Structure formats: C-alpha cells, structure tokens
Amino acid sequence: MASATLSRHPVASSVAVLSGTKLVQPSFKSRVQVNERRLATSVRAEVMTAERKPELPPDRAIVSSGDDQLEIVRVINGMWQTSGGWGKIEPGPAVDAMFRHVDAGFTTFDMADHYGPAEDLYGIFINRVRRERGDELESQVRGLTKWVPPPVKMTRAFVESNIDRSRKRMDVKSLDMLQFHWWDYSDKGYLDALKHLTDLKLEGKIKTLALTNFDTKRLQVILENQIPIVSNQVQHSLVDMRPQNYMADLCNVTGVKLITYGTVMGGLLSEKFLDVNVSIPFAGPPLDTPSLNKYKRMVDAWGGWKLFQELLREVKYVSNKHGVSMSAVAVRYVLDQPAVAGSMIGVRLGLKDHIRDSQEIFKLQLDQDDYARIASVTKRGKNLQDVIGDCGDEYRRA
Structure with a gap:
C-alpha cells in the first residue's frame, strides 16, 4: 500500500513506516534484561502521556x-x-455485585457474546442504573463486549445481525467497544468482517472497534x-x-493500546498458592476452575512449579514491603508495561469479589528494587513466544 494513501488516514499514517517492511523484532534476551531504573522512573510517565490524558486520575x-x-x-471487571465452571451465578445477586463494583469506582465491565448470560x-x-441512579452514573x-464468529462468510447482514443481538442483550443503542476475534488467519474473511464493523461504527452502532487475541503480524x-483499532486484548x-x-513496539508506533487478561493467572499469582505443592493431592488448594488449570499449564511451559514458587516468594516480599496483596503487585507490574491501558480481574459476581485488592493497585508504586527482584526470577523462565507463539497463538494451534 502506497505511503501517499496511508497518509490520508490517521491510523494508516502512523503505521506507514512499517508498510512494506518486516516489523523489527529485537531479541528476547534484550527484552528480558530490562533496565529496572528505566521501568521504575519512566514507565509511569509513559503511561501518563500515552495511555491517558494528564488531567485524568491515575485509575x-x-x-x-x-x-x-x-x-x-484501568482495572476492568472481567x-x-x-x-460456567466457577460456580452458579444468580441474576439478582450478580447485578447487586455489579453495583458494588461501580460504587467502588470500578465502572468498566468486559464480557463476550459467548460468556453465558454476561451480556444479559x-x-x-x-x-437498573437508568431507573435507580440516573444519567450521571450511566455516563x-x-x-466492552466481544464477538467471536464461526468460520462462515462475513456478509454485511451476518455481521450486523450479530452486533444487533449484542446491543439488544446489553440494552444499549451503541456498544461502547466491540472486540473482534478470528480463529483462522488463512481465511482473510476477518478483513471483510472488520470493514463491515467499521461501517457499523460509522452508523453509530459501535463507539470503538478493538481486537482480541490477534498477533502482531x-x-x-x-x-x-x-x-480504526483502539486496542487489542x-x-x-x-x-x-x-x-x-x-x-508493544507496534502499539507504540500506531497508538493502539493493550488490554490484558490472565494477569493474576486465575489466582495462581496470590498468597493462596505460595509454598504449596499442587502435584500432591489434597496438599494444597485444588485447581478447581478452568482458569487455574489453564494457567497452571502456562507455568509448566514457562519454567515449572519450582521456579514459579521462587517468583511467588519475590512477589510476596514486594507485597509485604508495600502492604498490599500479591495480586496487586502482579497487576501493577503489568499496568506499568509499555502500551498497556488496562488489565482485567475476573469477577465472580454474587459469589466472591476482590474489590479491596483492586483498590490497592492504584495506590501502589513499584520501585527499582521491586522490578529487579521480580526480574531476577522471570528472566530465568522460558520465552513463551518460542514455546507457544505470538499473542493468541495458543487458540490457533492444531
């Protein structure tokens, strides 16, 4: 695509420097051996200038x-x-729990068309917000929702019918954000779908268009x-x-932001799993949710349970130093990474919440020693890019 064409579009112009060339990919070693001083002093400044306007509060x-x-x-209710798989959700208590999160300041919710009754x-x-609280809270x-279509032809009618379904379920005229997923990159139908979604955005049915689990290429x-993509989850x-x-390199060039999930690894990055051996039956907490099992496999691919315990001990040291939970440290570390706009924490609505831990995140500032302690362990783990592939590739492996 010619640079002259790219320059006429605000998104395309920022990626023009990459058009027709292969994205420069620095070595993993150089990525792992992070300059802790730079992280401690400049990452928060980068977040201030890139992820939010100066007048916005830190959350x-x-x-x-x-x-x-x-x-x-920046901490999103996932x-x-x-x-299913985390306990039975009852509508009444679940909606009451959503109000508790909103009243605590956590007003951003992430869902998907396939998350059971989430959109409903x-x-x-x-x-209820409209009836009981009015326009101020509603505003x-x-x-944020997702659309994960089946592998069929992406016609305008098909795309629009699915977006209309989410709008109806969520009881909104316009989706705040539609995050799009695609299973098979060899099928270029994802570009057709995204062009239809762009048209629907221009017509007012979607406010912002985003991706989920797309790779860099x-x-x-x-x-x-x-x-016009605003983020990739x-x-x-x-x-x-x-x-x-x-x-993150591509995001920094183009202005696209990252919204992250799996940041507390289903709860593995917490006090609950410190100094326990999950390989011995009944010796520790059970891996009794889909997330815990998924992220235990990530731990195995990264470096194993023994190395993970070393990481937990360093995170525990940092959490004790600052008087916060281990999960708060894990989320703060990721929020401080380049291009990250927000991180999700799963909410088991009506059953369990982490509101207090989440509030700690915005009060926490990690320093050079904190980054160094954590990096002393993480740099010894495997590069999951080599083991699994780029972002989202775990969902596309045969």
Whole structure:
C-alpha cells in the first residue's frame, strides 16, 4: 500500500513506516534484561502521556483511534466467570455485585457474546442504573463486549445481525467497544468482517472497534487496511510477557493500546498458592476452575512449579514491603508495561469479589528494587513466544 494513501488516514499514517517492511523484532534476551531504573522512573510517565490524558486520575485511561475514543478504568471487571465452571451465578445477586463494583469506582465491565448470560446481566444492570441512579452514573459505566464468529462468510447482514443481538442483550443503542476475534488467519474473511464493523461504527452502532487475541503480524495488516483499532486484548502476566516482545513496539508506533487478561493467572499469582505443592493431592488448594488449570499449564511451559514458587516468594516480599496483596503487585507490574491501558480481574459476581485488592493497585508504586527482584526470577523462565507463539497463538494451534 502506497505511503501517499496511508497518509490520508490517521491510523494508516502512523503505521506507514512499517508498510512494506518486516516489523523489527529485537531479541528476547534484550527484552528480558530490562533496565529496572528505566521501568521504575519512566514507565509511569509513559503511561501518563500515552495511555491517558494528564488531567485524568491515575485509575483511568483513554483508548483511541482518530476521532474515536473511550475512557475506561484501568482495572476492568472481567465477566468470563459467568460462562460456567466457577460456580452458579444468580441474576439478582450478580447485578447487586455489579453495583458494588461501580460504587467502588470500578465502572468498566468486559464480557463476550459467548460468556453465558454476561451480556444479559449487563443489560439488566444498566437498565437498573437508568431507573435507580440516573444519567450521571450511566455516563460513567462502560460495557466492552466481544464477538467471536464461526468460520462462515462475513456478509454485511451476518455481521450486523450479530452486533444487533449484542446491543439488544446489553440494552444499549451503541456498544461502547466491540472486540473482534478470528480463529483462522488463512481465511482473510476477518478483513471483510472488520470493514463491515467499521461501517457499523460509522452508523453509530459501535463507539470503538478493538481486537482480541490477534498477533502482531495480523494487527499490522489490519491497520494497513485502515481499520480504526483502539486496542487489542491479550494474555499478559509476570509469566507471560509475550506482548512486550513485538506487540508493544507496534502499539507504540500506531497508538493502539493493550488490554490484558490472565494477569493474576486465575489466582495462581496470590498468597493462596505460595509454598504449596499442587502435584500432591489434597496438599494444597485444588485447581478447581478452568482458569487455574489453564494457567497452571502456562507455568509448566514457562519454567515449572519450582521456579514459579521462587517468583511467588519475590512477589510476596514486594507485597509485604508495600502492604498490599500479591495480586496487586502482579497487576501493577503489568499496568506499568509499555502500551498497556488496562488489565482485567475476573469477577465472580454474587459469589466472591476482590474489590479491596483492586483498590490497592492504584495506590501502589513499584520501585527499582521491586522490578529487579521480580526480574531476577522471570528472566530465568522460558520465552513463551518460542514455546507457544505470538499473542493468541495458543487458540490457533492444531
């Protein structure tokens, strides 16, 4: 695509320097051996200038592309636990729990068309907000959803019908953010779908358009096709630093932000799993949720349970030093990484919440010694980019 064409579009112009060339991919070693002093002193400054406007409080970020922008809370309520496997969710208590999160300042919710009743619960919740709290609170609440289509032809009618379904379930005229997923990159239908979604955005049915689990190469292709992407939702944690290998470089050039999940690894990055051996039956907490089993496999691929225990001990030292939970340290570390606008924490609505731990995150500032302690262990783990592939590749392996 010619640079002259790219320069006419705000998204495409920023990626023009990459068009027709291979994205420079620095060695993993150079990524792991991070300058802790730079992290401690400049990362928060980068977040201030890139992820949010200076007048925003530290718990807020803005994701944008051209004239499209959306303000979010940097700790996002992840609603995937409504999809089953984490306990039965009752609508009444679940919606009451959503109000507790909002009243504590956590007004951004993330869901998907396939997270069981998540979109329906949001619709019940936002309807109650309108009736009981009024316009002021409604204007602060954000509902981010995802569309994960089957591998069929992406016609305008098919795309629009699915977006209309989410709008109806969520009881909104316009989706705050639509995050798009695609299973098979060999099928270029994802570009057709995204062009239809862009048209629907221009028609007012979507406010901002985003991706979930796309790799660096395809993100670049999408941007070169002038699709106004504001963010890419990817797995990112102390163990899984893949987004910082190559993805963050492209994001820093183009302005696309990262929204992360798996940041506390389903709860593995917490006091609950410190100094326990999960390989011995009944010796420690059970791996009794889909997330715990998923992220235990990530630990095995990264370096094993013994090395993970060393990481937990260093995180525990840092958490004791600052008087916060281990999970707060894990999330703060990822929020401080380049290009990261927000991180999700799963909410087991009506069953369990982590509101207090989440509030600690915004009071926490990690220093040079904290980064050095954590890096002393993480640099000994494997590069999951080599083991699994780029962001989202774990969902596309045969």
